[in-house]
Amino acid sequence: MTRVVAQGTFDILHPGHVHYLQDAADMGDELHVIVARSVNVTHKETPIVPDEQRREMVSALKPVDEAHLGHPEDIFVPIERIEPDVIALGYDQHHDDEQLEAALSARGLDCDICRASPLEAEAADRLLSTGRIIDRIVDERS
Ligand SMILES: Cc1cc2nc3c(=O)[nH]c(=O)nc-3n(C[C@H](O)[C@H](O)[C@H](O)COP(=O)(O)O)c2cc1C
Numbered sequence: 001m002t003r004v005v006a007q008g009t010f011d012i013l014h015p016g017h018v019h020y021l022q023d024a025a026d027m028g029d030e031l032h033v034i035v036a037r038s039v040n041v042t043h044k045e046t047p048i049v050p051d052e053q054r055r056e057m058v059s060a061l062k063p064v065d066e067a068h069l070g071h072p073e074d075i076f077v078p079i080e081r082i083e084p085d086v087i088a089l090g091y092d093q094h095h096d097d098e099q100l101e102a103a104l105s106a107r108g109l110d111c112d113i114c115r116a117s118p119l120e121a122e123a124a125d126r127l128l129s130t131g132r133i134i135d136r137i138v139d140e141r142s
């Protein structure tokens, strides 16, 4: 039984998220997703959708076995509880693979770090980014 963890903000869902989660699920037998708390999303705009609602939507996706809200202060607490074999980082996630691996082993956590693949837009009107969906809403509805 290989347990995989994926994580992210998942503010407004789109096919890029489904692709990432399917890719992560294909890396093992059971997929757990950690949904970042708003307070920890500091590297981009604050999410529009509340924490628990984002978790609820992610948990309803087919590749996902369980979705958890992240810890507000210590990102390694859910990892200690879930005990994954693999952490699947998204293709563009800002985390440094080697730093993350070192931080995990400093906490006595031993798991592989893998990168998922991107889903590229084939058509110009395909919106495969939450930021692009929000930009389109602002442009067309304001
Ligand atoms: C291994 C790992 C564990 C994480 N655990 C948490 C957590 O417990 N709480 C949380 O708010 N965010 C957690 N995060 C998410 C990060 O805080 C960050 O917000 C997230 O990677 C944002 O990704 P995105 O920009 O791709 O949406 C975790 C990230 C990683 C890589």
Ligand SMILES: Nc1ncnc2c1ncn2[C@@H]1O[C@H](COP(=O)(O)OP(=O)(O)OP(=O)(O)O)[C@@H](O)[C@H]1O
Pocket: 007, 008, 009, 010, 011, 015, 016, 017, 019, 020, 044, 089, 090, 091, 092, 093, 117, 118, 119, 120, 128, 129, 130, 131, 132
């Ligand atoms: N087009 C895509 N292809 C593959 N993975 C994606 C795609 N878009 C997002 N992801 C992955 O989904 C996870 C959550 O992404 P996030 O919630 O930051 O969405 P986003 O659409 O990238 O947001 P934003 O546009 O605000 O940066 C991350 O691991 C990210 O790499």
